[in-house]
Amino acid sequence: MAKKIVITSGKGGVGKTTITANLGAMISDMGYRVALIDIDFGLNNLDVVMGLNNYVTYDMCDVFEGRCRIKQALIKDVKHNNLYLMPSDKMKSASMVSGQNVKLLLEGLNSFFDYIFLDCPAGIDVGFHRAVACAESAIVVLTPNMSSIRDADKVVSILKSYKLDKINLILNRARGDLMLREQMITPKDAENILKTELIGVLPEEDDVFLSCGYCLPKKSQSYKAYKLLAGNIVGAKKGLFDVTDRYTGFLGSIRRSIKKGL
Ligand SMILES: Nc1ncnc2c1ncn2[C@@H]1O[C@H](COP(=O)(O)OP(=O)(O)OP(=O)(O)O)[C@@H](O)[C@H]1O
Ligand SMILES: [Mg+2]
Numbered sequence: 001m002a003k004k005i006v007i008t009s010g011k012g013g014v015g016k017t018t019i020t021a022n023l024g025a026m027i028s029d030m031g032y033r034v035a036l037i038d039i040d041f042g043l044n045n046l047d048v049v050m051g052l053n054n055y056v057t058y059d060m061c062d063v064f065e066g067r068c069r070i071k072q073a074l075i076k077d078v079k080h081n082n083l084y085l086m087p088s089d090k091m092k093s094a095s096m097v098s099g100q101n102v103k104l105l106l107e108g109l110n111s112f113f114d115y116i117f118l119d120c121p122a123g124i125d126v127g128f129h130r131a132v133a134c135a136e137s138a139i140v141v142l143t144p145n146m147s148s149i150r151d152a153d154k155v156v157s158i159l160k161s162y163k164l165d166k167i168n169l170i171l172n173r174a175r176g177d178l179m180l181r182e183q184m185i186t187p188k189d190a191e192n193i194l195k196t197e198l199i200g201v202l203p204e205e206d207d208v209f210l211s212c213g214y215c216l217p218k219k220s221q222s223y224k225a226y227k228l229l230a231g232n233i234v235g236a237k238k239g240l241f242d243v244t245d246r247y248t249g250f251l252g253s254i255r256r257s258i259k260k261g262l
Pocket of ligand 2: 016017018040119
């Protein structure tokens with residue numbers, strides 16, 4: 001039976017799709033069978049981030065409308081053996097898709113996968129409610145600024161009205177240099193404000209942009225942070241990535257002054 005986890009946020013552009021793709025890659029590399037569902041109808045781009053857009057023949061809506069079977073629409077990732085994508089349809093808006101269809105699709109995938117991640121649209125509209133209603137647990141992504149935290153607070157309070165097993169946070173685009181200068185909220189601050197447990201801290205990093213958000217270089221800080229996050233999700237309790245680490249000590253202070261000068 002697959003664990004169904006929705007990756008959501010209040011504010012848009014905080015990194016949900018990037019995180020869904022990389023988390024899927026990490027967890028599939030650990031030997032788990034993973035399906036990623038792009039449930040952001042109309043603004044779907046998980047296929048683009050994963051570099052699979054040219055492989056899309058059928059999508060989820062073709063399954064709903066009987067033009068193909070579930071397995072025909074699933075796309076196997078090129079670089080990760082146990083990873084599959086269920087693409088979405090640009091031409092459909094969230095209101096044109098029924099929640100029952102999505103539930104049936106997930107039931108159809110249930111026995112083939114260990115984890116199913118749903119890449120949710122931003123905000124708290126119909127698309128958000130549909131995705132959450134199909135999930136067993138939720139991860140709220142936020143960035144370290146007040147407007148993102150405020151939106152995440154709203155989302156967490158709505159999520160509490162659903163019968164979810166777990167609600168966790170991921171703090172994305174965290175900068176250790178700014179945290180040490182007390183110019184950015186820390187993971188502890190975010191956890192205290194939202195009264196919700198953090199399951200991952202991911203650094204703001206050029207490598208994410210340079211790799212188009214997917215297949216991060218193994219030497220990157222993000223790769224290490226994702227590895228810890230993936231471990232926490234599968235229950236191995238790996239702890240949180242410390243974004244301040246590389247800015248402490250002698251070398252760290254040089255890095256900090258270089259960053260400040262940029
Ligand atoms: N840790 C990071 N460091 C640097 N850039 C990042 C990081 N995380 C995400 N990004 C960049 O931020 C942009 C937005 O990311 P993404 O599309 O994943 O957000 P989203 O929450 O899915 O957006 P939407 O709400 O529109 O669906 C992308 O260009 C991505 O590469
Ligand atoms: Mg997205």
